[in-house]
Amino acid sequence: MQLKLFDDDRQLMLPQDLMEYYPSFLSREESDQLLQVLLNTVPWQQSKIMMYEKEVLTPRLSAWFGSEPIRNGDQRPVLPWPETLQVLKAKVEAHTGMLFDGVLLNYYRDNNDSVAWHADKDTVPGLKTEIASISIGEERNFDFRRKDNHRHRYTIRLQHGSLLLMKGDLQKYWEHRIAKAVQPMKARINLTFRKVGAVQERAYS
Ligand SMILES: O=C(O)CCC(=O)C(=O)O
Numbered sequence: 417m418q419l420k421l422f423d424d425d426r427q428l429m430l431p432q433d434l435m436e437y438y439p440s441f442l443s444r445e446e447s448d449q450l451l452q453v454l455l456n457t458v459p460w461q462q463s464k465i466m467m468y469e470k471e472v473l474t475p476r477l478s479a480w481f482g483s484e485p486i487r488n489g490d491q492r493p494v495l496p497w498p499e500t501l502q503v504l505k506a507k508v509e510a511h512t513g514m515l516f517d518g519v520l521l522n523y524y525r526d527n528n529d530s531v532a533w534h535a536d537k538d539t540v541p542g543l544k545t546e547i548a549s550i551s552i553g554e555e556r557n558f559d560f561r562r563k564d565n566h567r568h569r570y571t572i573r574l575q576h577g578s579l580l581l582m583k584g585d586l587q588k589y590w591e592h593r594i595a596k597a598v599q600p601m602k603a604r605i606n607l608t609f610r611k612v613g614a615v616q617e618r619a620y621s
Protein backbone atom coordinates (compact mmCIF):
# COMPACT_ATOMS: atom_id res chain seq x y z
CA MET A 417 0.00 0.00 0.00
CA GLN A 418 1.40 3.41 -0.95
CA LEU A 419 0.33 5.86 1.73
CA LYS A 420 -0.65 9.44 1.08
CA LEU A 421 2.39 11.60 1.72
CA PHE A 422 0.93 15.11 1.65
CA ASP A 423 -2.11 16.65 3.27
CA ASP A 424 -4.25 19.17 1.38
CA ASP A 425 -1.86 22.02 2.17
CA ARG A 426 1.00 20.05 0.59
CA GLN A 427 2.54 19.42 4.00
CA LEU A 428 4.51 16.23 4.14
CA MET A 429 2.53 13.71 6.21
CA LEU A 430 4.65 11.26 8.10
CA PRO A 431 3.76 9.02 11.01
CA GLN A 432 4.61 11.72 13.57
CA ASP A 433 5.32 9.23 16.31
CA LEU A 434 8.08 7.74 14.12
CA MET A 435 9.53 10.65 12.17
CA GLU A 436 9.75 14.42 12.06
CA TYR A 437 11.11 16.24 9.00
CA TYR A 438 12.50 19.79 8.98
CA PRO A 439 13.41 20.71 5.37
CA SER A 440 15.34 23.91 6.21
CA PHE A 441 17.09 23.03 9.45
CA LEU A 442 20.27 24.63 8.07
CA SER A 443 20.30 27.66 5.78
CA ARG A 444 21.57 27.27 2.23
CA GLU A 445 24.81 29.13 3.13
CA GLU A 446 25.42 26.97 6.22
CA SER A 447 24.72 23.81 4.21
CA ASP A 448 27.01 24.83 1.30
CA GLN A 449 29.82 25.66 3.69
CA LEU A 450 29.40 22.47 5.74
CA LEU A 451 29.48 20.36 2.57
CA GLN A 452 32.78 21.89 1.45
CA VAL A 453 34.39 21.60 4.90
CA LEU A 454 33.38 17.95 5.32
CA LEU A 455 34.32 16.93 1.78
CA ASN A 456 37.79 18.44 2.27
CA THR A 457 38.64 17.59 5.87
CA VAL A 458 37.03 14.27 6.88
CA PRO A 459 39.32 11.18 6.61
CA TRP A 460 36.78 9.26 4.51
CA GLN A 461 37.14 5.49 4.31
CA GLN A 462 35.39 2.76 2.39
CA SER A 463 34.41 0.03 4.87
CA LYS A 464 34.36 -3.67 4.12
CA ILE A 465 31.42 -5.84 5.11
CA MET A 466 30.89 -9.60 4.93
CA MET A 467 28.29 -10.68 2.39
CA TYR A 468 27.61 -14.36 1.72
CA GLU A 469 31.00 -15.16 3.34
CA LYS A 470 32.81 -12.75 1.02
CA GLU A 471 34.33 -9.40 1.92
CA VAL A 472 32.85 -6.58 -0.15
CA LEU A 473 33.41 -2.82 -0.12
CA THR A 474 30.39 -0.73 0.91
CA PRO A 475 29.16 1.46 -1.98
CA ARG A 476 29.81 4.74 -0.11
CA LEU A 477 32.45 6.28 2.15
CA SER A 478 31.99 6.86 5.87
CA ALA A 479 33.57 8.22 9.06
CA TRP A 480 32.62 7.84 12.73
CA PHE A 481 33.12 10.60 15.34
CA GLY A 482 32.57 9.79 19.01
CA SER A 483 34.33 8.43 22.05
CA GLU A 484 33.80 4.70 21.49
CA PRO A 485 33.06 2.46 18.47
CA ILE A 486 29.56 2.72 17.00
CA ARG A 487 29.08 -0.95 17.91
CA ASN A 488 31.22 -3.89 19.01
CA GLY A 489 33.53 -5.08 16.29
CA ASP A 490 33.12 -2.06 14.03
CA GLN A 491 36.45 -1.48 12.27
CA ARG A 492 36.10 2.27 11.69
CA PRO A 493 38.52 4.44 13.66
CA VAL A 494 36.87 6.46 16.44
CA LEU A 495 37.62 10.07 15.41
CA PRO A 496 37.66 13.01 17.86
CA TRP A 497 34.94 15.66 17.32
CA PRO A 498 36.14 18.61 15.22
CA GLU A 499 34.71 21.99 16.23
CA THR A 500 32.33 22.17 13.25
CA LEU A 501 30.64 18.94 14.34
CA GLN A 502 30.55 19.96 18.02
CA VAL A 503 28.68 23.13 17.06
CA LEU A 504 26.29 21.17 14.85
CA LYS A 505 25.67 18.59 17.60
CA ALA A 506 24.75 21.40 20.04
CA LYS A 507 22.33 22.83 17.47
CA VAL A 508 20.70 19.43 16.90
CA GLU A 509 20.42 18.81 20.65
CA ALA A 510 18.86 22.24 21.25
CA HIS A 511 16.33 21.63 18.45
CA THR A 512 15.37 18.09 19.42
CA GLY A 513 15.80 18.15 23.21
CA MET A 514 17.75 14.90 22.83
CA LEU A 515 21.40 14.15 23.66
CA PHE A 516 23.79 12.39 21.28
CA ASP A 517 27.33 11.08 21.71
CA GLY A 518 28.38 9.98 18.25
CA VAL A 519 27.87 10.94 14.64
CA LEU A 520 28.19 8.67 11.61
CA LEU A 521 28.97 10.46 8.35
CA ASN A 522 28.10 8.83 5.04
CA TYR A 523 29.45 10.23 1.78
CA TYR A 524 27.56 9.23 -1.38
CA ARG A 525 29.94 10.28 -4.15
CA ASP A 526 27.45 9.98 -7.00
CA ASN A 527 24.29 8.15 -8.13
CA ASN A 528 26.04 4.76 -7.89
CA ASP A 529 26.58 5.08 -4.14
CA SER A 530 23.86 3.72 -1.87
CA VAL A 531 22.93 2.01 1.36
CA ALA A 532 20.93 -1.23 1.19
CA TRP A 533 17.72 -1.96 3.17
CA HIS A 534 18.50 -2.12 6.88
CA ALA A 535 17.35 -0.95 10.30
CA ASP A 536 19.82 0.82 12.54
CA LYS A 537 21.18 -1.60 15.09
CA ASP A 538 23.08 0.55 17.55
CA THR A 539 20.27 0.29 20.02
CA VAL A 540 19.72 -1.31 23.39
CA PRO A 541 17.52 -4.36 22.63
CA GLY A 542 13.88 -3.60 23.33
CA LEU A 543 14.43 0.16 23.66
CA LYS A 544 13.56 2.90 21.22
CA THR A 545 16.38 4.27 19.06
CA GLU A 546 16.51 8.01 18.45
CA ILE A 547 18.58 9.24 15.49
CA ALA A 548 18.88 12.76 14.11
CA SER A 549 19.85 12.73 10.44
CA ILE A 550 21.10 15.80 8.55
CA SER A 551 21.45 15.77 4.77
CA ILE A 552 23.58 18.12 2.67
CA GLY A 553 24.45 18.13 -1.01
CA GLU A 554 22.54 16.30 -3.72
CA GLU A 555 18.94 15.42 -2.87
CA ARG A 556 18.39 11.69 -2.60
CA ASN A 557 15.29 9.57 -2.03
CA PHE A 558 15.06 7.96 1.40
CA ASP A 559 12.79 4.91 1.20
CA PHE A 560 11.36 3.04 4.11
CA ARG A 561 9.23 -0.07 4.32
CA ARG A 562 7.59 -2.20 7.01
CA LYS A 563 9.65 -5.26 7.90
CA ASP A 564 6.49 -7.43 7.94
CA ASN A 565 4.98 -5.99 4.74
CA HIS A 566 7.42 -4.74 2.14
CA ARG A 567 4.64 -3.13 0.09
CA HIS A 568 3.87 -0.73 2.92
CA ARG A 569 6.34 2.01 1.94
CA TYR A 570 7.11 5.69 2.08
CA THR A 571 9.69 7.82 0.27
CA ILE A 572 10.98 11.19 1.43
CA ARG A 573 13.29 13.33 -0.65
CA LEU A 574 16.02 14.49 1.72
CA GLN A 575 16.81 18.09 0.88
CA HIS A 576 20.04 20.10 1.24
CA GLY A 577 20.12 21.32 4.87
CA SER A 578 17.26 19.11 6.10
CA LEU A 579 16.90 17.31 9.42
CA LEU A 580 15.02 14.02 9.76
CA LEU A 581 14.35 12.79 13.26
CA MET A 582 13.82 9.02 13.50
CA LYS A 583 12.30 7.84 16.76
CA GLY A 584 9.75 5.61 18.48
CA ASP A 585 9.44 2.11 17.00
CA LEU A 586 10.79 3.08 13.56
CA GLN A 587 13.92 0.91 13.75
CA LYS A 588 11.97 -1.97 15.29
CA TYR A 589 9.30 -2.30 12.59
CA TRP A 590 10.74 -0.49 9.56
CA GLU A 591 13.79 -0.68 7.30
CA HIS A 592 15.27 2.14 5.24
CA ARG A 593 17.63 2.63 2.30
CA ILE A 594 19.14 5.07 -0.17
CA ALA A 595 18.85 3.34 -3.55
CA LYS A 596 21.24 3.83 -6.45
CA ALA A 597 19.80 6.18 -9.06
CA VAL A 598 19.92 6.05 -12.86
CA GLN A 599 20.46 9.76 -13.45
CA PRO A 600 23.89 11.29 -12.68
CA MET A 601 24.13 12.85 -9.22
CA LYS A 602 26.61 14.97 -7.34
CA ALA A 603 27.97 14.40 -3.84
CA ARG A 604 25.70 14.03 -0.82
CA ILE A 605 26.76 13.81 2.81
CA ASN A 606 24.50 12.47 5.53
CA LEU A 607 25.23 12.93 9.23
CA THR A 608 23.39 10.66 11.66
CA PHE A 609 23.69 11.72 15.30
CA ARG A 610 23.37 8.69 17.56
CA LYS A 611 23.37 7.55 21.16
CA VAL A 612 25.87 4.78 21.77
CA GLY A 613 27.46 5.12 25.18
CA ALA A 614 26.75 6.90 28.43
CA VAL A 615 24.10 9.12 26.82
CA GLN A 616 22.13 6.07 25.76
CA GLU A 617 22.33 4.49 29.19
CA ARG A 618 21.17 7.73 30.80
CA ALA A 619 18.37 8.31 28.30
CA TYR A 620 16.94 4.85 28.74
CA SER A 621 17.59 4.07 32.39
O1 LIG B 1 22.12 8.48 4.06
C1 LIG B 1 21.09 8.40 4.72
O2 LIG B 1 20.23 9.28 4.71
C2 LIG B 1 20.84 7.20 5.60
C3 LIG B 1 22.07 6.55 6.16
C4 LIG B 1 21.74 5.39 7.04
O3 LIG B 1 20.69 4.81 6.96
C5 LIG B 1 22.68 4.93 8.07
O4 LIG B 1 23.80 5.45 8.16
O5 LIG B 1 22.33 4.04 8.86
Ligand SMILES: [Fe+2]
Binds near residue numbers: 534535536592
Ligand atom coordinates in the same frame (compact mmCIF):
# COMPACT_ATOMS: atom_id res chain seq x y z
FE1 LIG C 1 20.34 3.61 8.70
